[in-house]
Amino acid sequence: MTDLEERLRTALSEAASYAPSAVGLGAYVQDRRSHRRRWVVSLAAAAAAAAIVLALPLVSAHLPANRPSVPAETTDAPQTEPRYQSSCAGTVTLVSSAGNSVVIGAHPPPRMTLRVGDVLTIAADGPCAPTVGATPQSEGVLRSDSSDGLPTRFIAVGTGTVIVVVTHPMCAALPPNPECGGGVADDGAAEVIVVT
């Protein structure tokens, strides 16, 4: 090593001793870390808020926003989670019709409101299904044959008497039907409509 290199080495080593103190370095790094942590928390909060906003339309789409009005005699019915798989038998009586809906009551009540376009599923796996000759798992739509557009009948597979399980959120609000052999009560939901 030449003299110049030796002196350069010495000079650099001595210069290093005049480097600034690292006392404040840890605090600075800590501060930057906490700042970064705050930033991450803020970002997470913003992401959560955005997710909620984005999810709102999806949630509301699954809510029975256009739930038909519940007849007075069923308003005190126990509220259960909507299920659309149930069946039992009963006698259907057209109770009334108003607007675009027809109120159909099984015998004995409950009643419910159906509209044109509601999809109905024929279920033959209920306890009463064999007695009325239902067609298993067929589906029909509530339609209107009248000039005023009011729903008049269900078009569904099967002839004669069929059991129709209403695939409608309103089913959840209906009370159990004792005549259904426990079907409604056991399943917790769904109205049974027998169409003749």
Add this chain to the structure above:
Amino acid sequence: MDFDEYVARRGQGLLRFGYVLSGDAHLAEDLVQTALLKAHRSWRRVMLADQPDAYLRRVILNTYLDHRRRRSATEVPLDCDGSSWREGSSDDHAEGVVLRSEMWLALAELPRKQRAVLVLRYYEDCSDSAIAILLNCTESTVRSNASRALRALRGTWNYSDGSPLEGKRHD
């Protein structure tokens, strides 16, 4: 070793390296802080590599080279004459002070890569192959940079006969 412990243990050493490399106390702090923040983001990976010092030195070095490039276009240095070192050396012998000051000024005049080569070779005691890896160049490039830097220092000091600063001291 967690990050805080590493900073407490090695922070001063990194600052020294940054200071010798850049010749500026404030820039040295910036370099080290930038390097530590980068290391903190991927601290687990750095520790898995088991060479945090090497990693941080490399980050400091690259940040310094980038900083110098950026500063050349955006900043005007106001004080690059090593005044802090001279002030801190007020108790030294006059000859030593002058020698270090002149050396410091001469180093500051060097191109950044040549200065980095000298610091890595004579302060960090890195081999030419290690310097080549750090600077992402060949060993011959390292040697040529070192040779040019030393030649420039000799020229600056009028260092030819083993008596450095001979002419300057008697100006």
